[in-house]
Amino acid sequence: MIENDLDDIDDIEPVGDAANLYEHFRVVVDKGQAMVRVDKYLFERIVNASRNRIQKAADAGFVMANGKPVKSSYKVKPLDVITVVMDRPRYDNEIIAEDIPLDIVYEDEALMVVNKPAGLVVHPGHGNYTGTLVNAIAWHLRDNPDYDANDPQVGLVHRIDKNTSGLLVIAKTPDAKTSLGLQFFNKTTKRRYQALVWGIMDEDKGTITGNIARNPRDRMQMAVFSDPEIGKHAVTHYNVLERIGYVTLVECILETGRTHQIRVHMKHIGHVLFNDERYGGHEILKGTHFSKYKQFVNNCFDTCPRQALHAMTLGFVHPVTGEEMNFTSPLPEDMTLLLNKWRGYISNRDLE
Structure with a gap:
């Protein structure tokens, strides 16, 4: 068995220049090996790598037979040289202790x-x-x-x-x-987030249901798919906490926990998270065309230079005592200042 270094396969881009690839695994197929799909062959030999992840590696051009990229369906043959390459050098994934402050x-x-x-x-x-x-x-x-x-x-x-x-x-x-x-x-934990999103939400509460998978047009993004065969089932419930001019403060309650779930679900219903660069929230999506307003929003981006999303509450049953444990973290300073800026802007606008 081979140690797995495919943890970040979701974050890689398709192969470009083969000269910039690094070999991570090499297996010479036994003389007596029966013909079998290469994804199945590697799955049985790479420790902790899922077959799905290996298939993604093959789709991106990172699985090779005798030096040439092959798809997951390729049938390995005796004495084939099967390699897995990556766009970065092999990484020794030992966790090293570092003196970093913890809250x-x-x-x-x-x-x-x-x-x-x-x-x-x-x-x-x-x-x-x-x-x-x-x-x-x-x-x-x-x-x-x-x-x-x-x-x-x-x-x-x-x-x-x-x-x-x-x-x-x-x-x-x-x-x-x-x-x-x-x-x-089993979805028995309690997780609530607060997020500032672009636009005024009409409904006071709602539920977003939609499978989430990697966006085929931009592999750095996730996307919602209507096809039940694509992606993973995801459910987000939301409540409106405050409508502030051209943005809305919402509470999001996770029923599932998928990559970028709140960010992609909110974009799906037309309310991208404020200053979420990956999903376009770092642009001025709502409001006026006045230069004064543009300057105000850019100041808001500087105040909270990241997506306005905070995991506020966490609840679970203690694994030893069986006690219900519930924790709350107040909004951090950058989001608090951001909200106050919007409240001040709208209040002053109403007085004009």
């Missing part, structure tokens, strides 16, 4: 809850192999003999995006991770 909301022997600031990557990955929340946790628990930052049976139970702030729970024991993981899988 710890709660901690006991089984788990800890942290309040992640915007801008901090949660887990090492392509382009961010150090300086992450996981590295910070490894440092904080460096004297705990039972916690191994490189053991997948402990650690992060869920994730939030780099530029999203808010609450995360970390398991310090395998039993805690199993229990918490099941709660997330």
